[in-house]
Amino acid sequence: MNEKSEMKDQETGMSQGHVLDIKLPIGWLLSAYGLLLGIYGLVTKKEMYAKSLGFNLNVVWGGLMLAIGAGFLLAAFLKKDRAGR
């Protein structure tokens, strides 16, 4: 492994590899989960959340997952954008 190719690898990351960007499926899956859980949480009654100590976990956790999923999608699109230029 010479120094030059090592540097190149670090700069371009996966783009010289042969496969799809893993950030996309993770991002889509987590965003979809977040949306589904969030909406479900908003339409369900309070009594359902007695077991989770009164927290509407579907809304709270759904929101968090949506944020993480969106983060992955953003990272993937930013990289694609940079590679495209």
Place this chain on the structure above:
Amino acid sequence: MDPVITLNAVDYAIIGGYILVMIFVGYSLKKYMKTGEDFFLSGRSLPGWITGLAFLSANLGALEVIGMVANSAKYGIATIHFYWVGAIPAMVFLGIFMMPFYYGSRVRTVPEYLKLRYNEATRGLNAISFAIMTVLMSGISLYAMALLFKLMLGWSLTGSILFGAVVVLLYVFWGGLSSSIYNEVIQFFLIWLGLLPIVFLGLKEVGGFAGFVAKLKEPLLHSAKYLGTSANPLGVDWFGVVFGLGFVLSFGYWTTDFLVVQRALASKNINSARMTPIIAAFPKMLVPIIVVIPGLVALLVLPEFSQAALPTADYNSALILLMKHYLPNGLLGLAITALLASFMSGMAGNVTAFNTIWTYDIYGSYIKKGKSDSHYLRMGKYATVFGVAISVGTAYIVQSFPNIMDYMQLVFSFFNAPLFATFLLGMFWAGATGWGGFFGLLVGILTAAGHYILYKLGVLHYASDMAANFYQAWWAWLADFVVTIGVSLFTAKRKPEELAGLVFGLTPKTKAAVRWLARPAVWGILAIVIAIVLNIIFW
């Protein structure tokens, strides 16, 4: 028996979404699988963070999670030994010292290294024993999942076993190791997102760590203080933990098990390969958060684990009962998907390791040598099919073992524990000869088997099955170590030139080409320091 958990349409939508994404990922990787190296080693093209997360997740199968929650309910904080003693040092050692020989020699598999360093016989012995082990382990994953579905959803064992097998078969058949690795990365995120709510709610209900301290028996709260005393719930002494688990079992597993090493070999360059286990070490240190805390919470909040019920409690059900206790529908589906994902990837990891070893080290070395690359690629796909088929059969064998985790340690100690002695001597002592390596390994495996038989016959006594496993690993390792050295002294040595690139000291040192922040040694030392601090805190 009524199912423990009732799922609704939202839960099923979440489970279904995961299966779809998995199959989609497998299918979209299909067109990239042009050569054997693409299928078996992801074309050696992946960045360190992906192989690192996959390296960790390959070991975070459903049975690991369920078994470790069970261990935590049974043994308390002492379960952290499986992480901070039994994993981190070995992972760092692999990255810093051993990976240069694995990745640097361009071998495709662990047995192939043994062939270059020792001889054909050593490779054959390891390849065959490893192939057997992977299908056993794959069967264990399948069974663990089927049992889970049966308890939880009331599905039939056979139905779940076949369903799981078909999904894994589909995506590994299409995408090979890449499919496996990508799903492991997805699983890494799902397992944390699925289990953390239980941790938060559990800690809130029992009143945080102060609640544990106030309500649990003292020996359950210390990892090391009670080792070797009769109050120690683990039933293992210092020697067993440090040498049996921390040294032999752990190094044997993390440094020579092709299942995990394969992930590092898929890296795009040697620095990423060395960073793979070290990147994995950091999240590995945090895994006790999602297994130990739920185990302790189960003891305090679940009636099934109250003082009166304990003698007959089924520890393996702790995690599932906690999900039922805390999670509303919706999040419940997510937690179950996380377990499903960790089961699938545990099985897929074994299947991909099996098809690679079978194709390169058994089929390509003994059955049909010198065929074209596309011939072996096709064979790899067939091997995926029959590997899955054998796993299905194995799943039924596992049913007779009550504690899955103990069984897993047992299987490791048969095959991996002696192997670590062979590697240690092979990589760091140029004097080890081909036949030394072969007979050392053979005697090591026989020692493990003999020890197991004597223990089962009642000739040898230990305080617990776990202690027996740890000691078995130690004796198997020692036997391999001593016999390898002994035989090597009387057999012909190889010329030093032939061992260049394979043995420490005979390999020219390459200057580090990366800036200090990207160096494996820097991060490895940091991981070790954190692990030591954590051990002291929970002493």
